Amino acid sequence: xxxxxxxxxxxxxxxxxxxxxxxxxxxxxxxxxxxxxxxxxxxxxxxxxxxxxxxxxxxxxxxxxxxxxxxxxxxxxxxxxxxxxxxxxxxxxxxxxxxxxxxxxxxxxxxxxxxxxxxxxxxxxxxxxxxxxxxxxxxxxxxxxxxxxxxxxxxxxxxxxxxxxxxxxxxxxxxxxxxxxxxxxxxxxxxxxxxxxxxxxxxxxxxxxxxxxxxxxxxxxxxxxxxxxxxxxxxxxxxxxxxxxxxxxxxxxxxxxxxxxxxxxxxxxxxxxxxxxxxxxxxxxxxxxxxxxx
Amino acid sequence: xxxxxxxxxxxxxxxxxxxxxxxxxxxxxxxxxxxxxxxxxxxxxxxxxxxxxxxxxxxxxxxxxxxxxxxxxxxxxxxxxxxxxxxxxxxxxxxxxxxxxxxxxxxxxxxxxxxxxxxxxxxxxxxxxxxxxxxxxxxxxxxxxxxxxxxxxxxxxxxxxxxxxxxxxxxxxxxxxxxxxxxxxxxxxxxxxxxxxxxxxxxxxxxxxxxxxxxxxxxxxxxxxxxxxxxxxxxxxxxxxxxxxxxxxxxxxxxxxxxxxxxxxxxxxxxxxxxxxxxxxxxxxxxxxxxxxxxxxxxxxxxxxxxxxxxxxxxxxxx
Numbered sequence: 001x002x003x004x005x006x007x008x009x010x011x012x013x014x015x016x017x018x019x020x021x022x023x024x025x026x027x028x029x030x031x032x033x034x035x036x037x038x039x040x041x042x043x044x045x046x047x048x049x050x051x052x053x054x055x056x057x058x059x060x061x062x063x064x065x066x067x068x069x070x071x072x073x074x075x076x077x078x079x080x081x082x083x084x085x086x087x088x089x090x091x092x093x094x095x096x097x098x099x100x101x102x103x104x105x106x107x108x109x110x111x112x113x114x115x116x117x118x119x120x121x122x123x124x125x126x127x128x129x130x131x132x133x134x135x136x137x138x139x140x141x142x143x144x145x146x147x148x149x150x151x152x153x154x155x156x157x158x159x160x161x162x163x164x165x166x167x168x169x170x171x172x173x174x175x176x177x178x179x180x181x182x183x184x185x186x187x188x189x190x191x192x193x194x195x196x197x198x199x200x201x202x203x204x205x206x207x208x209x210x211x212x213x214x215x216x217x218x219x220x221x222x223x224x225x226x227x228x229x230x231x232x233x234x235x236x237x238x239x240x241x242x243x244x245x246x247x248x249x250x251x252x253x254x255x256x257x258x259x260x261x262x263x264x265x266x267x268x269x270x271x272x273x274x275x276x277x278x279x280x281x282x283x284x285x286x287x288x289x290x291x292x293x294x
Numbered sequence: 295x296x297x298x299x300x301x302x303x304x305x306x307x308x309x310x311x312x313x314x315x316x317x318x319x320x321x322x323x324x325x326x327x328x329x330x331x332x333x334x335x336x337x338x339x340x341x342x343x344x345x346x347x348x349x350x351x352x353x354x355x356x357x358x359x360x361x362x363x364x365x366x367x368x369x370x371x372x373x374x375x376x377x378x379x380x381x382x383x384x385x386x387x388x389x390x391x392x393x394x395x396x397x398x399x400x401x402x403x404x405x406x407x408x409x410x411x412x413x414x415x416x417x418x419x420x421x422x423x424x425x426x427x428x429x430x431x432x433x434x435x436x437x438x439x440x441x442x443x444x445x446x447x448x449x450x451x452x453x454x455x456x457x458x459x460x461x462x463x464x465x466x467x468x469x470x471x472x473x474x475x476x477x478x479x480x481x482x483x484x485x486x487x488x489x490x491x492x493x494x495x496x497x498x499x500x501x502x503x504x505x506x507x508x509x510x511x512x513x514x515x516x517x518x519x520x521x522x523x524x525x526x527x528x529x530x531x532x533x534x535x536x537x538x539x540x541x542x543x544x545x546x547x548x549x550x551x552x553x554x555x556x557x558x559x560x561x562x563x564x565x566x567x568x569x570x571x572x573x574x575x576x577x578x579x580x581x582x583x584x585x586x587x588x589x590x591x592x593x594x595x596x597x598x599x600x601x602x603x604x605x606x607x608x609x610x611x612x613x
Contacts, residue, residue: 009552012588014580019588038598040550045500047546049522049539054609058546061605104608108601157502189363194453194501201561202496202535204569209457210499239576278583280576 001128003074003119004066005033006084009041010231011076014239017275018231021260022076022121024273028137029129033074039065042083044232045154045198053101059087060101064112072117074124076260078230081120082154082162088118089161120155122173122229122259134180139268141182142290147262148186148223149174150214150237152230156192174229177259181266188221190214195233200240211236211244215254225255225286227262234258238280255283265290297322297373299331301343302386304393313393316340317382322373328383329357329368332397344396352509355445359397360386365450365507388450390459404446407462411470411485418480432477439472439517441510448504448514460493464504464514467495471517474524486525495521496535537561547606550596551589 011019026033039062041047043055062084066073075081091098092114102111119127125134151174155162164170175185196210215237218226228234238256245252256279264274271292276283284294297320304313318335326334329347336343347357350369357368362376362384376383387393392400417426448464455461470489474482489495495518504514526536541560545553555577562570587593596602 010554013552013593014554014585014587016585016588038596038601040596040602041546041552043546044542044552046539046542049519050526050543051523051609052519053612054543054606057605057609058602061601104605104612107608108604153501153503157506159506194499194503196457196499198500199454199497201538201558201569202533203458203492204572206454206457206461206497206499210453213457239580243572243576278585280579280583280585 001030001124002032002034002071003124004069004071005035006039006062006073006075006080006118007035008075008077008080008231009044010235014235015231015258017278018076018234018258018260020273020275020278021258021264024269025260025264025267028267029125030133031074031124031129034069034071036062036065036073042080042087044079045083048083055083056087056090056097057101057104059084060091060098060105060112061108061110063088063091063116063118064105064110066116067112068110072119074119074121076121076229077232078120078152078155078228079232081118082152082157084118085163086158086161088114088116120229122155122177123167123170125263126169126173126176127167131176131180134177138181138266140266140290140292142262142266143182145183145286145289146186146222146224147178147183147257148188148218148221148226149178149191150195150218150226150228150230150233150256151192152228152233153192153194155229174227174259177263178227181262183262183266186218186221186223188218188223190217195230195236197232197236200236205247207236208240208244208247211240212248212250212252215241215244215252215256216248216250219252219254223254224289225257225262225283227257227259229259231258241281253281255279255281255286257283257286265292295322295324295374296320297331298382299335300382300384301332301335301396302384303343303396304387305342305395315384324374326373327369328361328371328373328376328385331373331383332368332385344394344398346398353443355443358388358399358445358447358450360384360388360450365389365447367445367447367509370509388446390450390452390455390463391446399446401446403459404444404449404463404465407466408444408469410462411466411473411489412481413469413473415473415476415479416481417478426478428477436472436475439468439512442468442472442512443510445509447507447509448512451503451507453501453503454497454499458493458497461497462489462493462495464498464518467498467521468512468514468517470495471521474521482524483528486521486528486530489521490525490530490533490536495525496533534561534566537563547603548595548599549593550599550602551593553593556593 048055196207199207299318348354352370538561
């Protein structure tokens with residue numbers, strides 16, 4: 001199983017530990033990655049506020065590159081996945097629009113035929129690698145650990161573009177993985193809500209209220225940690241958690257792990273190699289709980 | 295089919311007016327909607343249950359409520375279509391608005407915000423002899439947004455409203471778009487200017503909840519994005535929101551990728567330096583923890599950036 005790997009800007013920027021942990025776990029799972037170094041940012045839904053068509057052109061460029069390679073794309077970010085899925089959905093469902101976008105790509109000697117599939121790492125885990133293989137790799141089951149899932153909006157909505165109709169199990173993919181790794185799922189109402197990051201530079205108090213609300217809520221439901229497949233959510237939930245706690249007069253201290261970090265711990269990989277020391281909310285309590293000496 | 299309904303009850307006139315859940319066992323038919331079931335409960339089990347409904351055909355927008363955690367119309371939701379791990383159907387009043395009793399919410403605030411966007415046509419120029427004419431083609435893009443039945447589902451599940459009731463909300467913004475984008479309207483600039491303020495179009499967090507829960511596919515968030523694009527196009531005074539979008543696009547054009555520090559600095563600008571500096575402790579902690587970008591401290595441009603720049607240029611030449 002080989003994929004064109006689209007790491008996304010944040011795994012190369014604000015969350016380098018995500019990229020690091022993916023590099024640790026993937027070779028053992030029987031997949032090959034070829035990194036797409038010349039693909040641009042998806043626009044993250046922000047560029048699309050200014051110009052939706054420009055966003056679709058940039059993403060069609062990325063999709064066309066993968067099509068040339070004959071590979072499906074693997075993402076490791078809910079936002080990259082969602083924005084690319086939406087662009088792909090618009091292009092595939094409207095031949096006239098695809099032709100219009102292809103006229104621009106043609107200037108660069110490219111064309112997109114609409115055949116590229118884009119999959120988040122979590123979907124690849126469950127749909128391509130498979131539950132049995134994952135279980136074989138779980139060398140250190142996370143027994144006793146209570147993990148709250150946090151998806152990121154773009155991995156939940158809109159359902160149609162994300163292929164939930166064809167693959168309904170995607171709606172609960174994070175719970176499934178947590179369960180496979182031996183941890184207990186902490187089902188809390190905020191798991192599919194917004195982390196607040198899109199508002200951070202626009203309305204900081206509101207953004208931080210969302211961080212405080214979801215992290216404290218998960219903790220009240222008994223979570224030892226939160227796990228997310230979205231580095232943008234991680235930036236807010238981990239990076240801004242102490243600021244959010246201060247603003248809202250709370251003490252929270254809920255460790256937020258990237259999905260590959262949690263997977264790596266269950267696979268028995270070293271916490272340091274998974275970049276856990278780079279998370280801003282200390283993760284030692286998680287390690288202690290699963291019997292890893294700190 | 296035996297079904298358990300777990301209904302959130304609230305009676306402000308009771309001795310201890312606190313919300314609580316009450317369960318009802320009911321035999322439902324294959325064809326029953328949640329509204330049918332609620333009416334059966336009220337008529338045959340508990341006449342004290344309060345709910346609001348009228349047309350029963352997803353036209354009037356009266357029976358908006360939260361079913362299994364998401365806002366929707368009870369009359370449009372078949373009981374058999376619902377999935378729940380324990381087979382229970384949970385019914386709650388809509389969120390982000392006061393509850394009057396049980397499943398009945400006070401829509402007063404909802405209507406105030408709709409009125410705030412002046413939801414009527416304000417044409418410019420001399421009055422025509424007869425009606426104001428618009429071609430079908432020029433109105434086609436408004437058919438979705440004109441389908442809004444004001445049920446309040448989008449407002450109920452809006453993540454931005456949950457933390458800030460001053461936000462005008464998705465329903466009013468979609469309604470504003472309906473007039474901003476009407477070719478007969480002459481008040482587009484003043485409408486956009488009014489929405490270009492705190493609590494307006496830039497306070498949406500783009501979570502897409504409103505798109506998912508809308509029973510009429512109005513796509514409120516998409517319309518909010520259309521308003522933002524129009525605001526930028528028509529040169530509305532820049533805000534942190536509009537600068538965020540403009541700088542983001544500019545960074546992709548020049549680097550092919552996001553540059554978080556530069557994005558923040560240019561979005562805040564000198565005017566908001568205080569906000570910028572408030573991130574300093576977090577930035578320092580991140581650096582101490584070794585969170586250094588893999589693309590280099592200054593976020594080098596991606597290989598092949600020349601092609602990305604050319605794609606931007608080609609796009610500018612499009613009609």
